[in-house]
Amino acid sequence: MFDDIGMLAREATEWRRHLHENPELQFVETDTAAYVADKLRSFGLEPETGLGGTGVVAVIEGNGLAGKSIGLRCELDALPIEEQTNVSYSSRRSGVMHACGHDGHMAMLLGAAKKLAADREFPGRIVLIFQPAEEFGGGGEKMIADGLFDRFDCDEVYGIHNMPGIESGKVAGVSGAVMAxxxxxxxxxxxxxxxxxxxxxxxxxxxxxxxxxxxxxxxxxxxxxxxxxxxxxxxxxxxxxxxxxxxxxxxxxxxxxxxxxxxxxxxxxxxxxxxxxxxxxxxxxxxxxxQSGYPVTVNHGSQLAGALAAVQSAFGNEAVETECDPKMGTEDFSYMLNEKPGAYLFLGSGDVAPLHNPSYDFPDGIIERGIGVWMTVAKARTAA
Ligand SMILES: [Zn+2]
Ligand SMILES: [Zn+2]
CATH class of the missing domain: 3.30.70.360 (Alpha-Beta Plaits)
Incomplete structure:
Protein backbone atom coordinates (compact mmCIF):
# COMPACT_ATOMS: atom_id res chain seq x y z
CA MET A 1 0.00 0.00 0.00
CA PHE A 2 2.91 2.37 0.68
CA ASP A 3 5.30 1.24 -2.07
CA ASP A 4 5.52 4.50 -3.98
CA ILE A 5 4.76 6.90 -1.14
CA GLY A 6 8.37 8.10 -1.05
CA MET A 7 8.13 9.55 -4.55
CA LEU A 8 4.69 10.95 -3.79
CA ALA A 9 6.08 12.60 -0.64
CA ARG A 10 8.79 14.31 -2.70
CA GLU A 11 6.10 15.69 -5.01
CA ALA A 12 3.99 16.75 -2.02
CA THR A 13 7.04 18.52 -0.58
CA GLU A 14 7.10 20.72 -3.70
CA TRP A 15 3.40 21.51 -3.17
CA ARG A 16 4.12 22.32 0.49
CA ARG A 17 6.88 24.74 -0.41
CA HIS A 18 4.73 26.46 -3.03
CA LEU A 19 1.97 26.90 -0.45
CA HIS A 20 4.52 28.12 2.11
CA GLU A 21 5.74 30.78 -0.32
CA ASN A 22 2.21 31.99 -0.97
CA PRO A 23 0.38 32.15 2.38
CA GLU A 24 -3.02 33.80 2.75
CA LEU A 25 -4.96 35.01 5.78
CA GLN A 26 -8.32 33.66 6.81
CA PHE A 27 -11.27 33.94 4.41
CA VAL A 28 -9.07 35.34 1.63
CA GLU A 29 -7.39 32.00 0.88
CA THR A 30 -8.43 32.33 -2.76
CA ASP A 31 -5.11 31.44 -4.43
CA THR A 32 -4.63 28.60 -1.93
CA ALA A 33 -8.12 27.22 -2.55
CA ALA A 34 -7.60 27.48 -6.32
CA TYR A 35 -4.27 25.64 -6.03
CA VAL A 36 -5.87 22.87 -3.97
CA ALA A 37 -8.83 22.58 -6.35
CA ASP A 38 -6.49 22.41 -9.38
CA LYS A 39 -4.51 19.61 -7.78
CA LEU A 40 -7.71 17.71 -6.96
CA ARG A 41 -8.87 18.08 -10.58
CA SER A 42 -5.52 16.75 -11.77
CA PHE A 43 -6.25 13.62 -9.68
CA GLY A 44 -9.51 13.15 -11.63
CA LEU A 45 -11.73 14.55 -8.85
CA GLU A 46 -14.43 17.20 -9.11
CA PRO A 47 -13.95 19.63 -6.21
CA GLU A 48 -16.63 22.01 -5.07
CA THR A 49 -15.36 25.42 -4.03
CA GLY A 50 -16.68 28.32 -1.99
CA LEU A 51 -18.07 26.42 1.00
CA GLY A 52 -18.06 28.62 4.09
CA GLY A 53 -16.21 31.28 2.09
CA THR A 54 -13.19 29.68 0.47
CA GLY A 55 -13.59 26.05 1.56
CA VAL A 56 -12.97 23.22 -0.92
CA VAL A 57 -14.56 19.75 -0.78
CA ALA A 58 -14.00 16.74 -3.03
CA VAL A 59 -15.33 13.19 -2.86
CA ILE A 60 -13.36 10.06 -3.74
CA GLU A 61 -15.72 7.19 -4.43
CA GLY A 62 -14.28 3.83 -3.38
CA ASN A 63 -14.40 0.44 -5.05
CA GLY A 64 -18.19 0.25 -5.09
CA LEU A 65 -18.53 -1.97 -2.03
CA ALA A 66 -20.62 -0.77 0.88
CA GLY A 67 -18.64 1.20 3.45
CA LYS A 68 -18.66 4.33 5.51
CA SER A 69 -18.32 7.88 4.32
CA ILE A 70 -15.25 9.33 6.03
CA GLY A 71 -14.38 13.03 6.18
CA LEU A 72 -10.69 14.01 6.24
CA ARG A 73 -10.09 17.64 7.07
CA CYS A 74 -7.22 20.12 6.83
CA GLU A 75 -6.84 23.90 6.89
CA LEU A 76 -6.11 26.55 4.24
CA ASP A 77 -5.20 29.62 6.30
CA ALA A 78 -1.92 31.22 7.39
CA LEU A 79 -1.16 33.70 10.20
CA PRO A 80 -0.41 37.44 10.44
CA ILE A 81 3.24 36.88 11.36
CA GLU A 82 6.41 38.18 9.66
CA GLU A 83 8.46 35.10 8.74
CA GLN A 84 12.01 34.75 10.13
CA THR A 85 13.00 31.29 8.89
CA ASN A 86 15.35 32.42 6.07
CA VAL A 87 14.44 29.31 4.08
CA SER A 88 14.68 29.59 0.29
CA TYR A 89 10.90 29.21 -0.02
CA SER A 90 10.05 31.89 2.60
CA SER A 91 6.77 33.75 2.39
CA ARG A 92 6.52 36.22 -0.48
CA ARG A 93 3.75 38.05 1.35
CA SER A 94 4.95 40.54 3.92
CA GLY A 95 3.50 39.94 7.37
CA VAL A 96 1.83 36.65 6.45
CA MET A 97 3.25 33.18 6.99
CA HIS A 98 2.32 29.53 7.42
CA ALA A 99 3.46 29.30 11.04
CA CYS A 100 1.03 26.56 12.10
CA GLY A 101 1.96 23.98 9.47
CA HIS A 102 -1.27 24.20 7.47
CA ASP A 103 0.92 24.20 4.34
CA GLY A 104 2.21 20.77 5.39
CA HIS A 105 -1.27 19.57 6.30
CA MET A 106 -2.54 20.47 2.81
CA ALA A 107 0.41 18.69 1.20
CA MET A 108 -0.22 15.55 3.28
CA LEU A 109 -3.92 15.41 2.49
CA LEU A 110 -3.37 16.17 -1.20
CA GLY A 111 -0.73 13.42 -1.33
CA ALA A 112 -3.11 10.91 0.25
CA ALA A 113 -5.90 12.08 -2.08
CA LYS A 114 -3.75 11.49 -5.15
CA LYS A 115 -2.98 7.92 -4.13
CA LEU A 116 -6.49 7.09 -2.90
CA ALA A 117 -8.04 8.51 -6.08
CA ALA A 118 -5.67 6.44 -8.23
CA ASP A 119 -6.18 3.14 -6.35
CA ARG A 120 -9.72 3.38 -4.95
CA GLU A 121 -8.88 0.35 -2.83
CA PHE A 122 -11.48 1.05 -0.16
CA PRO A 123 -15.23 0.64 0.30
CA GLY A 124 -17.59 3.56 0.84
CA ARG A 125 -16.19 6.97 0.07
CA ILE A 126 -13.85 9.65 1.30
CA VAL A 127 -14.79 13.31 1.67
CA LEU A 128 -11.78 15.65 1.50
CA ILE A 129 -12.44 18.86 3.44
CA PHE A 130 -10.13 21.88 3.05
CA GLN A 131 -11.45 24.51 5.42
CA PRO A 132 -10.77 28.25 5.61
CA ALA A 133 -10.03 30.32 8.70
CA GLU A 134 -9.07 27.76 11.31
CA GLU A 135 -6.96 30.20 13.30
CA PHE A 136 -9.52 32.77 14.45
CA GLY A 137 -12.50 32.89 12.16
CA GLY A 138 -14.30 29.62 12.77
CA GLY A 139 -14.16 28.55 9.13
CA GLY A 140 -15.06 25.00 10.12
CA GLU A 141 -18.26 26.22 11.74
CA LYS A 142 -19.01 28.34 8.67
CA MET A 143 -18.61 25.32 6.37
CA ILE A 144 -21.08 23.37 8.51
CA ALA A 145 -23.52 26.30 8.42
CA ASP A 146 -23.06 26.34 4.64
CA GLY A 147 -24.31 22.75 4.45
CA LEU A 148 -21.05 20.78 4.52
CA PHE A 149 -22.56 17.68 6.10
CA ASP A 150 -25.92 18.04 4.32
CA ARG A 151 -24.26 18.10 0.93
CA PHE A 152 -21.44 15.67 1.74
CA ASP A 153 -22.72 13.11 4.19
CA CYS A 154 -19.99 11.91 6.54
CA ASP A 155 -20.35 9.07 9.03
CA GLU A 156 -17.12 10.09 10.74
CA VAL A 157 -14.57 12.93 10.51
CA TYR A 158 -10.83 13.05 11.21
CA GLY A 159 -8.24 15.80 11.55
CA ILE A 160 -4.45 15.68 11.89
CA HIS A 161 -2.30 18.49 13.28
CA ASN A 162 1.49 18.46 13.47
CA MET A 163 2.79 19.00 17.00
CA PRO A 164 6.29 20.16 17.95
CA GLY A 165 7.65 18.37 21.01
CA ILE A 166 6.18 15.00 20.02
CA GLU A 167 8.74 12.70 18.42
CA SER A 168 8.96 13.27 14.68
CA GLY A 169 6.45 11.16 12.74
CA LYS A 170 4.77 9.64 15.79
CA VAL A 171 0.99 9.75 15.96
CA ALA A 172 -0.49 10.74 19.32
CA GLY A 173 -4.07 10.55 20.42
CA VAL A 174 -5.77 11.93 23.51
CA SER A 175 -9.05 10.37 24.62
CA GLY A 176 -11.82 12.82 25.43
CA ALA A 177 -10.97 16.52 25.50
CA VAL A 178 -7.87 17.11 23.34
CA MET A 179 -7.93 20.88 22.74
CA ALA A 180 -9.36 23.60 24.95
CA GLN A 291 -16.94 36.99 23.00
CA SER A 292 -18.00 33.77 21.34
CA GLY A 293 -15.19 31.25 20.89
CA TYR A 294 -14.32 27.71 19.87
CA PRO A 295 -15.80 24.93 22.02
CA VAL A 296 -13.72 22.09 23.49
CA THR A 297 -12.39 19.63 20.91
CA VAL A 298 -13.51 16.21 22.14
CA ASN A 299 -12.30 12.97 20.59
CA HIS A 300 -14.80 10.12 20.34
CA GLY A 301 -13.51 7.00 22.05
CA SER A 302 -14.17 4.24 19.55
CA GLN A 303 -13.16 6.32 16.50
CA LEU A 304 -9.93 7.41 18.20
CA ALA A 305 -9.14 3.83 19.23
CA GLY A 306 -9.94 2.57 15.73
CA ALA A 307 -7.71 5.15 14.05
CA LEU A 308 -4.77 4.53 16.43
CA ALA A 309 -5.10 0.74 16.10
CA ALA A 310 -4.97 1.08 12.32
CA VAL A 311 -1.83 3.23 12.53
CA GLN A 312 -0.21 0.69 14.88
CA SER A 313 -0.99 -2.21 12.59
CA ALA A 314 0.36 -0.33 9.56
CA PHE A 315 3.49 1.17 11.12
CA GLY A 316 4.11 -0.77 14.36
CA ASN A 317 3.25 -0.11 17.99
CA GLU A 318 6.13 2.34 18.35
CA ALA A 319 4.51 4.59 15.72
CA VAL A 320 1.91 5.66 18.27
CA GLU A 321 2.56 7.85 21.30
CA THR A 322 0.13 6.92 24.03
CA GLU A 323 1.38 9.31 26.75
CA CYS A 324 -0.02 12.54 25.44
CA ASP A 325 -1.79 15.28 27.39
CA PRO A 326 -4.48 17.58 26.02
CA LYS A 327 -3.33 21.02 24.82
CA MET A 328 -4.71 24.37 25.97
CA GLY A 329 -4.66 25.70 22.40
CA THR A 330 -7.92 25.73 20.46
CA GLU A 331 -9.17 24.14 17.28
CA ASP A 332 -12.30 24.78 15.27
CA PHE A 333 -12.39 21.12 14.21
CA SER A 334 -14.31 21.02 17.51
CA TYR A 335 -17.43 22.09 15.58
CA MET A 336 -17.11 19.11 13.24
CA LEU A 337 -16.55 16.69 16.15
CA ASN A 338 -19.67 18.14 17.80
CA GLU A 339 -21.60 17.11 14.68
CA LYS A 340 -19.99 13.77 13.78
CA PRO A 341 -18.03 11.10 15.61
CA GLY A 342 -14.34 11.09 14.85
CA ALA A 343 -10.93 12.04 16.16
CA TYR A 344 -8.24 14.72 16.03
CA LEU A 345 -4.75 13.26 15.98
CA PHE A 346 -1.35 14.82 16.54
CA LEU A 347 1.52 14.01 14.19
CA GLY A 348 4.84 14.66 15.94
CA SER A 349 6.99 17.29 14.26
CA GLY A 350 9.90 16.75 16.65
CA ASP A 351 12.37 19.38 17.77
CA VAL A 352 11.31 22.41 15.75
CA ALA A 353 10.29 25.96 16.67
CA PRO A 354 6.89 26.23 18.38
CA LEU A 355 3.69 26.68 16.39
CA HIS A 356 2.89 30.36 15.66
CA ASN A 357 6.57 31.28 16.10
CA PRO A 358 8.19 33.36 13.27
CA SER A 359 10.96 30.73 12.99
CA TYR A 360 8.60 27.76 12.67
CA ASP A 361 8.77 25.79 9.43
CA PHE A 362 6.75 22.61 8.88
CA PRO A 363 9.27 19.73 8.71
CA ASP A 364 9.09 18.13 5.26
CA GLY A 365 10.45 14.90 6.73
CA ILE A 366 7.04 14.01 8.20
CA ILE A 367 5.06 14.43 4.98
CA GLU A 368 5.60 10.81 3.95
CA ARG A 369 4.35 9.51 7.30
CA GLY A 370 1.47 12.01 7.19
CA ILE A 371 0.34 10.71 3.79
CA GLY A 372 0.61 7.14 5.06
CA VAL A 373 -1.39 7.92 8.20
CA TRP A 374 -4.15 9.61 6.23
CA MET A 375 -4.38 6.63 3.86
CA THR A 376 -4.38 4.18 6.76
CA VAL A 377 -7.10 6.00 8.67
CA ALA A 378 -9.19 6.46 5.51
CA LYS A 379 -9.01 2.80 4.50
CA ALA A 380 -9.54 1.47 8.03
CA ARG A 381 -12.52 3.70 8.84
CA THR A 382 -14.34 3.37 5.51
CA ALA A 383 -14.18 -0.40 6.10
CA ALA A 384 -15.02 -0.23 9.85
ZN1 LIG B 1 -2.52 27.71 14.58
ZN1 LIG C 1 -3.06 24.93 13.10
Missing part, protein backbone atom coordinates in the same frame (compact mmCIF):
# COMPACT_ATOMS: atom_id res chain seq x y z
CA UNK A 181 -12.36 25.87 24.65
CA UNK A 182 -11.38 29.53 24.44
CA UNK A 183 -13.36 32.72 25.04
CA UNK A 184 -11.97 36.24 24.84
CA UNK A 185 -13.21 38.68 27.50
CA UNK A 186 -13.25 42.45 27.96
CA UNK A 187 -13.77 44.52 31.08
CA UNK A 188 -14.48 48.23 30.61
CA UNK A 189 -14.15 50.25 33.80
CA UNK A 190 -15.56 53.73 34.01
CA UNK A 191 -14.11 55.40 37.10
CA UNK A 192 -13.75 59.09 37.73
CA UNK A 193 -10.69 60.87 36.42
CA UNK A 194 -8.80 62.99 38.92
CA UNK A 195 -5.59 64.85 39.66
CA UNK A 196 -3.04 62.30 40.87
CA UNK A 197 -2.35 64.50 43.91
CA UNK A 198 -6.03 64.40 44.94
CA UNK A 199 -7.00 60.75 44.43
CA UNK A 200 -9.90 61.09 46.88
CA UNK A 201 -11.71 63.38 44.41
CA UNK A 202 -11.93 60.61 41.80
CA UNK A 203 -12.53 56.87 41.48
CA UNK A 204 -9.27 55.11 40.61
CA UNK A 205 -10.07 52.93 37.60
CA UNK A 206 -6.56 51.42 37.61
CA UNK A 207 -7.03 50.18 41.19
CA UNK A 208 -10.33 48.61 40.11
CA UNK A 209 -8.56 46.83 37.24
CA UNK A 210 -5.89 45.48 39.61
CA UNK A 211 -8.55 44.17 42.01
CA UNK A 212 -10.37 42.49 39.13
CA UNK A 213 -7.23 40.76 37.80
CA UNK A 214 -6.23 39.56 41.28
CA UNK A 215 -9.72 38.24 41.95
CA UNK A 216 -9.75 36.39 38.62
CA UNK A 217 -6.43 34.74 39.46
CA UNK A 218 -8.02 33.69 42.76
CA UNK A 219 -10.95 32.12 40.86
CA UNK A 220 -8.47 29.69 39.32
CA UNK A 221 -6.52 29.14 42.54
CA UNK A 222 -9.41 28.91 45.01
CA UNK A 223 -12.73 28.36 43.24
CA UNK A 224 -12.12 25.75 40.54
CA UNK A 225 -11.31 22.07 40.89
CA UNK A 226 -7.50 21.71 40.76
CA UNK A 227 -7.95 18.67 38.52
CA UNK A 228 -9.98 20.65 35.98
CA UNK A 229 -7.71 22.56 33.61
CA UNK A 230 -8.76 26.21 33.79
CA UNK A 231 -6.75 29.21 32.62
CA UNK A 232 -7.71 32.86 32.98
CA UNK A 233 -5.05 35.05 31.38
CA UNK A 234 -5.11 38.84 31.38
CA UNK A 235 -3.38 39.87 28.18
CA UNK A 236 -4.13 43.58 27.83
CA UNK A 237 -4.55 46.63 30.05
CA UNK A 238 -5.05 49.98 28.36
CA UNK A 239 -5.18 53.12 30.48
CA UNK A 240 -3.62 56.45 31.10
CA UNK A 241 -1.04 58.60 29.31
CA UNK A 242 0.36 60.86 31.96
CA UNK A 243 2.11 60.88 35.36
CA UNK A 244 -0.21 63.19 37.20
CA UNK A 245 -3.63 62.10 35.95
CA UNK A 246 -5.70 59.22 37.31
CA UNK A 247 -7.42 57.99 34.15
CA UNK A 248 -11.18 58.00 33.92
CA UNK A 249 -11.41 54.62 32.21
CA UNK A 250 -9.52 51.36 31.77
CA UNK A 251 -9.96 48.52 29.31
CA UNK A 252 -8.74 45.10 30.48
CA UNK A 253 -8.86 42.05 28.22
CA UNK A 254 -7.81 38.45 28.13
CA UNK A 255 -8.75 34.88 27.48
CA UNK A 256 -10.31 31.93 29.30
CA UNK A 257 -9.30 28.34 28.46
CA UNK A 258 -10.99 25.21 29.79
CA UNK A 259 -11.21 21.54 28.86
CA UNK A 260 -14.97 21.33 29.40
CA UNK A 261 -17.81 23.55 28.25
CA UNK A 262 -19.36 23.28 31.74
CA UNK A 263 -16.16 24.65 33.31
CA UNK A 264 -16.21 27.49 30.80
CA UNK A 265 -19.78 28.46 31.74
CA UNK A 266 -18.85 28.26 35.43
CA UNK A 267 -15.77 30.48 35.04
CA UNK A 268 -17.67 33.08 33.02
CA UNK A 269 -20.36 33.27 35.74
CA UNK A 270 -17.68 33.74 38.42
CA UNK A 271 -15.94 36.49 36.44
CA UNK A 272 -19.28 38.27 35.99
CA UNK A 273 -19.75 38.10 39.76
CA UNK A 274 -16.27 39.54 40.35
CA UNK A 275 -16.92 42.34 37.85
CA UNK A 276 -20.15 43.27 39.64
CA UNK A 277 -18.34 43.01 42.96
CA UNK A 278 -15.49 45.38 42.14
CA UNK A 279 -17.99 47.86 40.70
CA UNK A 280 -20.01 47.86 43.92
CA UNK A 281 -16.93 47.96 46.15
CA UNK A 282 -15.38 50.92 44.35
CA UNK A 283 -18.55 52.69 43.30
CA UNK A 284 -17.86 52.75 39.58
CA UNK A 285 -19.45 51.45 36.39
CA UNK A 286 -18.11 48.32 34.70
CA UNK A 287 -19.18 46.29 31.69
CA UNK A 288 -17.93 42.73 31.31
CA UNK A 289 -18.34 41.03 27.93
CA UNK A 290 -17.32 37.60 26.72
Missing amino acids: AARAWDLKIEGKGAHAGWPHTGIDSIAVAMDFVSACNAIVARETDPIAAVVISTTQIHAGNNYNVIPQSVHVGGTIRTLSDAAMADVIARMQRVARGVAITKGCEVTFDV
